[in-house]
Structures are given as C-alpha cells and as structure tokens.
Amino acid sequence: MSTQVAVVIGGASGLGTAIARALHAEGHTVTVADANLAGAEAVAAACGGTPVAADVTDEAAIESLFTEVLARSGSVDIVVNTAGTSGFSAIADHDVAEWRSVVDVNLVGAMIVIKHAARVMGRGGSILSLTSLNARQPGAGLSAYCAAKAGLSMLTAVAALELGPRGIRVNAIAPGLVITPLTEGIQMVPGVQEDYVENTPLGRAGTPEEIADAAVYLSSERAAWITGEVLDINGGAHLMRYPNIGKHLDAMMNGATP
Numbered sequence: 189m190s191t192q193v194a195v196v197i198g199g200a201s202g203l204g205t206a207i208a209r210a211l212h213a214e215g216h217t218v219t220v221a222d223a224n225l226a227g228a229e230a231v232a233a234a235c236g237g238t239p240v241a242a243d244v245t246d247e248a249a250i251e252s253l254f255t256e257v258l259a260r261s262g263s264v265d266i267v268v269n270t271a272g273t274s275g276f277s278a279i280a281d282h283d284v285a286e287w288r289s290v291v292d293v294n295l296v297g298a299m300i301v302i303k304h305a306a307r308v309m310g311r312g313g314s315i316l317s318l319t320s321l322n323a324r325q326p327g328a329g330l331s332a333y334c335a336a337k338a339g340l341s342m343l344t345a346v347a348a349l350e351l352g353p354r355g356i357r358v359n360a361i362a363p364g365l366v367i368t369p370l371t372e373g374i375q376m377v378p379g380v381q382e383d384y385v386e387n388t389p390l391g392r393a394g395t396p397e398e399i400a401d402a403a404v405y406l407s408s409e410r411a412a413w414i415t416g417e418v419l420d421i422n423g424g425a426h427l428m429r430y431p432n433i434g435k436h437l438d439a440m441m442n443g444a445t446p
C-alpha cells in the first residue's frame with residue numbers, strides 16, 4: 189500500500205470525519221478541509237492531518253486549498269468532497285435564496301472542487317463526491333437537495349468522461365439514511381426514521397464507517413477500472429419508497445397519527 193496525499197472536504201463532521209479517519213488508517217496523508225475550521229482542527233489532530241478552512245462555494249478558497257496541499261505535499265492523489273447541507277420546504281412556499289444556497293453548496297460547490305482538483309492532479313488519482321439516495325428518490329419538501337444531488341450524479345459522469353484520458357477517476361457515493369449531525373433534524377420528527385427503516389430491505393440505517401469503507405475502496409487502486417459510477421449504499425432503500433417527512437411533521441404539530 190503506497191502512501192498517497194488525500195484531501196477530505198467537509199471533514200469536520202459526520203461522513204467526512206469517518207472518511208478522513210479511514211484514509212489515515214490506510215496510511216495516507218490527510219488534509220481535513222471544512223467551512224468549520226475548529227471542527228477541521230479537532231479531526232485533523234485526531235488523525236495526524238492538516239486542517240484548512242475552506243468553503244466549497246468560495247472558488248478562490250478552494251483553489252488556494254489545492255495549491256497549498258500541492259506545495260506542501262508534492263501531489264494531490266485522492267479528493268473526497270462530503271460538504272453538504274439541506275433544508276425543508278414545499279416548493280410553493282420555498283424561499284428562493286434558501287433554495288439557491290442548498291444548490292450552491294451541494295452542486296456548484298462540487299463543481300468548484302472537481303475543477304480545482306483536476307487542475308492540480310497530474311495523471312491518475314481519484315475524485316469522490318457524496319450524492320444521496322435523494323438523487324434518484326424524490327422526497328417531498330426536499331426539492332433543492334434532491335435537484336442538487338441529482339445534478340451531482342450527472343456532474344460525476346461528465347467529469348469522469350473529461351478526466352478519464354488523464355487517468356483521473358471520478359465517482360460518487362449515494363448514501364441512504366446515516367445517523368450524523370445532518371440527519372439530527374429528521375430524527376427529531378417521530379416516525380420518520382421508523383418509516384425509512386420499514387422501507388429498507390436490510391431494515392436499518394447505515395453507519396459512517398460503512399460509507400468510509402466504500403470511500404477508501406473507490407479512492408484506491410483496487411478500484412482502478414471504476415469511473416463515472418454512483419454507488420448506492422442504503423440497505424436497498426432505493427428499491428422501495430422515500431418517507432413522507434411532511435406527513436410526519438404534520439402529525440407531530442397536530443398530535444395526529446400519520
């Protein structure tokens with residue numbers, strides 16, 4: 189196993205933290221970047237990595253992140269972008285600025301990361317993004333998130349086409365429900381997690397480590413012939429239906445059973 193230079197963006201929390209730890213455990217040098225610098229510092233300290241403050245919506249910050257890693261480490265071999273955010277509102281009531289900000293982080297941010305990663309990567313290497321079950325399964329109230337993640341799946345395919353001739357592989361992981369700070373809101377609404385689990389053939393939510401295992405594999409030479417792939421990791425939830433979160437929210441507000 190050769191030591192490679194890895195950059196995990198969104199590494200301060202949840203899936204990004206699990207992936208940063210797993211890449212470190214594989215012997216790679218890890219830079220932990222996040223809009224939340226204090227969080228990135230804590231994770232980097234735990235895995236002997238370097239913390240960097242970087243917001244994926246800020247092109248200059250992402251360009252300087254990659255330039256700095258290249259200058260410090262001599263190459264950029266593995267890029268994992270887990271930065272993501274969500275919101276909840278019906279389209280008819282949706283504030284457009286909020287809608288735009290979800291698309292900005294999840295889709296435009298991913299494009300900015302791929303663009304500047306591609307510029308500093310030589311020949312070979314891996315770029316991995318985190319899309320979602322919601323890229324293929326619609327959730328009422330999640331229009332911005334679903335649209336952004338569906339766009340990210342196609343962005344992954346286009347980037348794989350463009351970067352293939354340089355040997356750079358571009359893939360994505362599409363998780364189902366994994367308990368992290370991002371999904372804390374969902375867990376506070378009675379019935380949603382149960383509904384999700386009932387609609388999951390394997391009958392449970394996932395763990396950050398299960399996503400990290402796949403991220404390590406897809407980023408490694410063992411996946412040398414895999415590109416343009418969006419890997420569903422969701423206990424089979426894509427075979428069934430997405431919970432109606434709005435119904436559970438209404439029931440919570442009105443004290444009724446959905």
Ligand SMILES: NC(=O)c1ccc[n+]([C@@H]2O[C@H](COP(=O)([O-])OP(=O)(O)OC[C@H]3O[C@@H](n4cnc5c(N)ncnc54)[C@H](O)[C@@H]3O)[C@@H](O)[C@H]2O)c1
Nearest residue numbers: 198200201202203223243244271272318320365366368370
């Ligand atoms: N947890 C799940 O169930 C789940 C399911 C499907 C997809 N995903 C996707 O996986 C990714 C990671 O999710 P998570 O559950 O770990 O979330 P999380 O909220 O625990 O972590 C997200 C991290 O991204 C960072 N971040 C947010 N906006 C940023 C920005 N503009 N620039 C840089 N960093 C930013 C946050 O500071 C945070 O550290 C997201 O893209 C999410 O959409 C998560």
